[in-house]
Amino acid sequence: MDAIDEKIIAELTRNARISHSDLAGKVLLSRNAVRQRVERLERQGHIAGYTIVRAGHDTGTVVSALVLVYRQDRMRGGDVLAALKRIPEVVICEILSGDFDIMVRLEAASLERVRSIWEDIAKMPGVRDTVTALTLSSIVNRPRGERRTTPQG
Structure with missing residues (x-):
């Protein structure tokens, strides 16, 4: 497997029902090239139906980490942000004070x-x-629709 296959698997892990066209846009390949790669990954056993199965890895296990980044120039660091947007495993990227x-x-x-x-x-x-800090366990992880607001008194 190469880096593009890793990106395809990461995107399918995030949304197993993504269309080949949408997936192609995310990994910067043609729709036909993505279809061929997905079919090959299925034949090799990395993809089974809508579930990602990775040989030598625990299925369903996701390794989470927080990476805090210092830029050389806060005001002109747009290239860093653009590069981070292209990494499929980046699920949150926020600018901090x-x-x-x-x-x-x-x-x-x-x-x-x-x-x-x-x-x-x-x-x-x-x-x-x-x-960098690895996530050891997740205590609270609410989907957006289930987040509570503090009642106003």
């Missing part, structure tokens, strides 16, 4: 993939430093 410039939440299929993405982020032109 305070010491850190950007908070990135990754959800990847393996610890190795998290490490690879961290290395890519650290090497980006415009990134001065990073701090």
Whole structure:
């Protein structure tokens, strides 16, 4: 599997019903090339129906991490933001006030993939430093529609 296959699997993990056209736009390939890759991944056993099955990995397990990014120049760091948008495993990217410039939440299929993405982020032109923390457990994770607001008294 190459990096494009990893991106395809990450996108299918996020939304297994995504169309080949939409998937092609996310991984920057033609619709036909995506269809061929998905069929190959199915034949190889990485994709089974609407469930991602990865040989050598625990199925259904997602490794989450927070990467706090220091940019060299807060005001001219648009290239870093554009590059982060292209990483399929980036599920949240927020600009922060305070010491850190950007908070990135990754959800990847393996610890190795998290490490690879961290290395890519650290090497980006415009990134001065990073701090990474792996998620050990999730205590609260509410979908947007289920978030409560504090009642006004």
